[in-house]
Every structure is written in C-alpha cells, then in structure tokens.
Amino acid sequence: MIRIEEISKSFGDNKAVDSISFEVNTGEIFGFLGPNGAGKSTTLNILSTLLKPDKGRIFINDQDLQEHKRACQLQIGVVPQEISLYADLSALDNVLFWGGLYGMPKARLKERAMQALEMVGLADRKKDSIKTYSGGMKRRINLACSILHDPSILLLDEPTVGVDIQSRNHIFEVIEKLRDDGMTIIYTTHYLDEVERLCDNIAIIDGGKIKAQGDLETLGKISKIKDVLTVQTDTLSEQVRNAIRDSLPSCSFSSPATIELECTNIADDTCRLMDVVRESGVRIQSIDTRKADLESIFLKLTGKNLRD
Amino acid sequence: MLRLFKKDQILFWSDKQAVALSFLLPIVLISLFAFTFGGFGNNSNSSEPTELLVVDLDQTPFSESLITALDTAAYFKVIKVGFDPANEKVSTGDAPFALVLHKGLNDSSIQKKPLPFELLYDLAKGMEVRMVRPVLTGHLTQLTNSSSQEIPTVRPPEKFRLELTSLVGETKEANLGLIQAVCGTAILMLLFSVSGLGASILEEKENGTLSRLLYSPISANTVLFAKMLSTFSLAFIQLSIMFIFSWLVFGLDIFINLPALILMITCTAFAVSSFGIFLASIAKTRAQAQSLSTLIILIMSSIGGSIIPMFAMPAIMKKVAVISVNYWGIQGFFDIFWRDLGMVEMLPKMLILLGMGAVMTLISLRFFNKNVLKLV
Numbered sequence: 001m002i003r004i005e006e007i008s009k010s011f012g013d014n015k016a017v018d019s020i021s022f023e024v025n026t027g028e029i030f031g032f033l034g035p036n037g038a039g040k041s042t043t044l045n046i047l048s049t050l051l052k053p054d055k056g057r058i059f060i061n062d063q064d065l066q067e068h069k070r071a072c073q074l075q076i077g078v079v080p081q082e083i084s085l086y087a088d089l090s091a092l093d094n095v096l097f098w099g100g101l102y103g104m105p106k107a108r109l110k111e112r113a114m115q116a117l118e119m120v121g122l123a124d125r126k127k128d129s130i131k132t133y134s135g136g137m138k139r140r141i142n143l144a145c146s147i148l149h150d151p152s153i154l155l156l157d158e159p160t161v162g163v164d165i166q167s168r169n170h171i172f173e174v175i176e177k178l179r180d181d182g183m184t185i186i187y188t189t190h191y192l193d194e195v196e197r198l199c200d201n202i203a204i205i206d207g208g209k210i211k212a213q214g215d216l217e218t219l220g221k222i223s224k225i226k227d228v229l230t231v232q233t234d235t236l237s238e239q240v241r242n243a244i245r246d247s248l249p250s251c252s253f254s255s256p257a258t259i260e261l262e263c264t265n266i267a268d269d270t271c272r273l274m275d276v277v278r279e280s281g282v283r284i285q286s287i288d289t290r291k292a293d294l295e296s297i298f299l300k301l302t303g304k305n306l307r308d
Numbered sequence: 309m310l311r312l313f314k315k316d317q318i319l320f321w322s323d324k325q326a327v328a329l330s331f332l333l334p335i336v337l338i339s340l341f342a343f344t345f346g347g348f349g350n351n352s353n354s355s356e357p358t359e360l361l362v363v364d365l366d367q368t369p370f371s372e373s374l375i376t377a378l379d380t381a382a383y384f385k386v387i388k389v390g391f392d393p394a395n396e397k398v399s400t401g402d403a404p405f406a407l408v409l410h411k412g413l414n415d416s417s418i419q420k421k422p423l424p425f426e427l428l429y430d431l432a433k434g435m436e437v438r439m440v441r442p443v444l445t446g447h448l449t450q451l452t453n454s455s456s457q458e459i460p461t462v463r464p465p466e467k468f469r470l471e472l473t474s475l476v477g478e479t480k481e482a483n484l485g486l487i488q489a490v491c492g493t494a495i496l497m498l499l500f501s502v503s504g505l506g507a508s509i510l511e512e513k514e515n516g517t518l519s520r521l522l523y524s525p526i527s528a529n530t531v532l533f534a535k536m537l538s539t540f541s542l543a544f545i546q547l548s549i550m551f552i553f554s555w556l557v558f559g560l561d562i563f564i565n566l567p568a569l570i571l572m573i574t575c576t577a578f579a580v581s582s583f584g585i586f587l588a589s590i591a592k593t594r595a596q597a598q599s600l601s602t603l604i605i606l607i608m609s610s611i612g613g614s615i616i617p618m619f620a621m622p623a624i625m626k627k628v629a630v631i632s633v634n635y636w637g638i639q640g641f642f643d644i645f646w647r648d649l650g651m652v653e654m655l656p657k658m659l660i661l662l663g664m665g666a667v668m669t670l671i672s673l674r675f676f677n678k679n680v681l682k683l684v
Contacts, residue, residue, distance in 0.1 A: 048523045049522075049523065050519060050522055050523060070525045073523070073524065073525040074525055076523070078520070078523040080516055080519060080520055080523075081516075082515065082516030082519075083516070084515065084516035084517045084519065084520040085517070086517065098520065098524070101521070101524035101525070101526055102524060102525065103525070145520075
C-alpha cells in the first residue's frame with residue numbers, strides 16, 4: 001500500500017503540491033485526476049523518487065521512501081507519459097535493458113521478459129525494432145518494461161495517450177490483471193471513461209491541493225451533483241408549469257416544452273413528475289435521465305474541464 | 309510546411325544561448341585566425357622577440373660581446389645555457405633551436421679561420437629554423453663586422469660559417485607532415501565524435517529515457533559515468549583505428565614504442581571523453597551543446613596544433629596552447645613517433661592529460677546535477 005502524509009513541493013514561488021495526503025490500498029487502482037498543472041506529475045515524480053518533497057512523508061508498504069529509497073525503488077514500477085524506449089533496439093532488448101537495471105538474475109530476467117511481452121500481446125514481435133511499432137504497440141512495450149521486475153506498486157502516467165482502441169483495450173486488460181494479481185496501481189489520465197472503468201478510488205487534485213477523494217458515489221455526494229431527469233412534452237402553459245413547480249420545486253424549464261428535474265431519488269421523483277404531468281393532461285414525448293458522472297463532478301469541483 | 313518552418317524558427321530563437329553561440333562562433337574563429345596569422349592591430353613591432361638559447365663554449369671577451377650584441381637586437385631574447393641543457397631542450401621539443409659558440413671562436417677570428425658557430429635544431433621545427441636562420445646569419449654577419457672595429461683580427465664576413473645540426477629527426481624515415489596530420493586530425497575528429505556521444509545525454513533527457521533511468525535504483529552519477537565509459541571506449545577505438553590505418557596505408561611506425569603508444573592513446577581518450585561529458589553537462593539543450601562543442605573544439609584545435617601546426621604559431625599562442633587537450637595529445641604522440649622519448653620523459657604529458665580529464669569529470673559531475681537533472 002501507499003500512504004502519503006502532507007507532502008508539499010514548490011518550484012520557486014510556485015507551490016506545485018500543497019500538503020496533500022491520501023492512501024492507496026493494496027490491490028487497488030487509484031485514479032489521480034486533475035487539469036494540466038494541477039500537481040499530478042509532481043506528485044508522481046515524488047512517488048517515483050525523481051523529486052524530493054519539501055516536506056511530508058511517503059510510505060511504500062510501510063517503508064519510508066526517503067529512508068529506504070533503494071528498497072522502495074525496487075517495489076515501484078513507473079510507466080512514464082513519454083514513450084521512453086530506445087527506438088533502435090528491439091522490443092526484447094528494451095525490456096531486457098530496463099528490467100536489467102533492477103538487478104534481476106539473468107535467467108529470471110529472460111523468463112520475466114517473455115512473460116511481460118506475452119502479457120502485452122507482443123511476444124511474437126519481440127525481435128522487431130521499436131521504431132517499426134505503432135504508437136499503441138510502443139505504449140504496450142512501455143508498460144511491459146515497467147512490470148518486468150515484478151513491482152508491488154505501479155505508477156501509470158497517462159498510459160493510453162495517442163493509442164488505438166485495440167492497444168487501449170489491451171492495456172486495460174493488463175492493468176486489470178495486474179490489479180487482480182494484487183498490484184497497487186496509481187493511474188493518471190485525461191480520459192474520464194478510463195477512470196470510471198478502472199479505478200476503485202479517485203482523488204481530484206487542482207492547484208496542488210486534493211479537492212475530493214473516494215469512490216464515484218462518494219465524489220458525487222461531496223460535489224452535491226444530482227441525477228437529472230429531462231422530460232420533453234407538448235408546449236406547457238403557464239398554469240401547468242406553476243402546478244409542476246408547486247409539486248416539485250426543484251423543477252426547471254429550459255424551454256416551454258422541456259422539464260428538467262434534479263433528483264434526490266430518481267425513481268420516486270420520476271413517479272411524482274409523471275403524476276403531475278398526467279393530471280394536467282399534457283402529452284409526454286420523451287423521457288431521458290442523466291446520471292451524475294465523473295465529468296460533471298470534476299467540473300463542479302474544479303470549475304474546469306479535465307482537458308483545460 | 310510553413311507551420312513546420314514557423315515552429316522551427318520559434319524553437320531556435322527562443323533558445324537565446326544557442327542563438328548567441330551561433331553568432332559568436334564565427335566571430336571568435338575569425339578573431340583567432342586573424343590573430344594567429346596577423347597579430348593584433350597593424351603594429352609589426354608588437355611581436356615578441358624570439359627566444360634564442362646560446363651555448364658559449366668559447367668563454368672569451370669576443371664571444372661575450374657577440375652574445376651581448378645578439379641580446380640587444382630586437383629580434384632575439386638570448387638565454388645562456390650549457391651545452392647539455394640546450395641539447396636536451398631541443399631534443400625534447402622544449403626549444404626549437406640553440407646557437408652554439410664553439411671553443412676556438414676567438415682564435416679562429418684571430419687566425420682568420422671560419423668562425424665555428426653551430427645551430428642545433430629539431431627537424432620538426434624546420435619551418436621555424438628556416439625563418440630564423442637568415443635573420444640570425446644577418447645578425448652574426450653584422451656583429452662580427454662591427455666587432456672587427458674593436459677586435460681588428462676578426463675574419464671578414466664572407467668567411468663566416470653557420471653549421472646546422474639537427475638533433476631530432478635527421479635519421480628518421482618517418483614523415484613529419486604525416487605525424488602532424490595523423491595526430492592533429494585524429495584528436496580533432498575525436499573531439500567531435502565524443503562531443504556528439506556526450507550530447508546523447510541531453511537526447512536521453514529530451515526523449516524521457518533519462519527520467520526512466522533515474523526511476524530505477526541506479527544513481528545519477530552512475531548514468532554519467534556509464535556515458536563516459538561509452539565515450540572513452542569510442543575514443544580509444546577511434547584513435548587506435550586511426551593509427552592502425554596510418555600504419556597500413558602511410559607506413560607510420562606504430563610499433564616503435566607500442567606500450568607508450570597504448571598508454572598515450574588511453575590518456576588522450578580519457579581526456580577527450582571527459583571533455584565530451586563536460587560539454588554535455590554544461591549545456592542545457594542539445595542545440596546549446598552542439599554550438600558550444602563546435603566553438604570549443606575549433607578553438608582548442610586551433611591553439612593546440614590540430615589545425616595550425618605549433619611551429620607556425622606566434623609565441624603567445626604557444627603559451628596559450630597548453631590549456632588544450634590537443635596540444636598535450638599531439639606533443640605526446642610526437643614524443644613517440646618523432647622524438648623517440650622513453651616512457652619516463654612522456655610521463656608528465658600523460659599525467660597532464662589525465663589531470664585535465666579528472667578536472668573536467670569533476671566539473672561535469674557538478675553541472676550534470678545542476679543542469680541535466682532538471683527534469684521537471
């Protein structure tokens with residue numbers, strides 16, 4: 001597991017990370033979300049030992065990262081945002097090179113290299129030079145290089161940028177398998193659907209501070225974003241609109257024929273609205289529900305779109 | 309295409325140091341060559357007098373008066389030495405020539421025999437000798453004529469004789485020009501090669517592999533030393549191949565003192581590879597590294613004898629030359645191929661090369677942590 005206690009990091013006057021704390025449990029995928037410049041990369045760079053925090057402590061499987069740097073480094077795998085591979089080397093040579101830095105015995109290294117290549121589905125192209133690979137295949141090798149030394153913790157920094165659907169799904173499958181095998185994973189991305197699919201817990205960071213953390217339901221509660229029911233009808237008279245407002249005060253009308261209702265309980269609220277509309281004799285044309293999703297939660301909490 | 313052009317322009321002009329170096333480079337080189345061949349300004353009298361070692365074996369008032377008169381001439385700065393030190397200085401390349409006033413000079417003058425002057429020189433400094441000889445002959449002629457007023461028995465000037473004795477290279481089959489070309493060019497090209505390899509650190513920084521290396525349980529210094537080892541091995545192999553090629557194609561006798569040659573190649577490769585890493589460490593971007601390396605390599609090679617042979621340099625440039633790796637490398641190889649010096653005589657040059665390498669490595673370590681490791 002990973003425990004971060006009030007770490008801060010400044011670059012000159014810019015406070016990139018401001019006293020953040022969170023925990024990631026063993027075998028959990030933890031989504032780390034934030035707009036550009038929010039402090040995600042700085043946090044990951046601190047976790048990956050590339051940067052030292054100005055203050056605060058980090059524990060990797062109960063070992064202090066600063067005090068046991070080498071031991072912690074052996075437990076951490078990092079998948080960098082860039083495709084950090086040697087283009088002129090083959091996939092196998094790259095995997096062997098990066099894995100070899102962790103001091104694995106030669107036989108074990110070769111065995112793990114083949115396992116990693118098979119896991120990312122590129123064992124059959126192991127002898128091909130990386131420069132002949134597609135962007136998605138390079139990303140998969142980028143991942144393979146990071147798991148070769150069998151780390152218990154994996155840091156993934158936007159691992160699917162510029163990746164085709166096939167490779168993206170392959171990467172998801174690998175990550176899910178690693179999680180199922182007990183690996184603890186921190187995952188940063190700009191794609192909210194990836195977080196919704198993969199992550200057990202999420203932290204939203206902005207301006208160097210964590211705005212909220214928890215699972216999707218918890219974040220929804222924190223952000224106070226509700227599910228929205230939208231009903232299209234014939235044109236509503238002022239009298240009908242008043243009747244609906246009297247019965248359901250949280251209703252609004254985005255057009256003379258569109259009723260929008262922020263729901264506390266979507267099932268109960270839908271029944272009540274249907275009753276009022278039916279009683280007033282108005283014909284319903286369509287009904288649509290919009291669940292509180294991560295995008296709206298993120299927007300509510302940070303005031304920004306994730307790609308801002 | 310226009311967008312790509314615009315992007316490249318923005319990248320270039322935003323790196324102010326690279327821009328400055330790009331313009332500074334031609335200015336510095338023009339200044340260097342102008343100084344080397346023309347001196348500063350137009351005042352021809354500003355050149356320093358040539359140092360002339362004089363051995364007075366005659367030890368008479370006549371020989372003393374000649375030496376005093378030579379010393380007062382604007383062209384020479386006389387340094388009186390014994391015969392053996394003069395011989396050694398010329399033999400080891402520390403002095404280009406030495407004038408010997410042989411015993412019997414005064415007697416020869418009285419007996420109207422040819423005056424026994426001798427000029428000891430190194431054939432490698434042949435051009436300097438050719439330039440100095442007529443001036444020296446002219447001065448001696450003038451002095452012996454003017455001395456005749458005080459010493460009436462002096463020989464008439466037409467009977468004056470200056471013997472030339474080459475101490476180094478007279479019996480050599482080796483081609484002096486070949487040695488200069490091979491050693492000078494080898495070190496020049498080596499500097500360019502290792503600077504390129506050294507700059508690959510910056511390429512690793514730019515493509516993210518350096519960060520990835522630092523995530524792993526190896527230290528930043530290990531990364532630097534590994535890169536230095538690569539550049540050293542490249543330098544060693546490149547120098548060795550150049551000498552083997554010169555042996556095969558031009559007949560350069562590389563077996564004349566093979567252990568010394570291997571040691572000198574090792575020392576030169578170490579100094580040069582340290583230089584490559586040093587360049588990569590002080591630069592922040594590859595563009596800076598390229599401009600800096602071109603500038604420093606051309607200056608070092610020009611003053612160190614790779615581009616312009618040492619004998620063609622003015623005195624001040626010869627003094628400045630000692631700061632360059634090229635100078636010590638070339639002089640070391642000259643000791644082997646030309647001067648036939650033993651390992652002990654070559655040791656100071658080897659130690660200087662190792663010292664230069666060590667200093668540049670230490671500076672590189674400091675700058676590597678300061679400049680190159682600024683990853684985020």
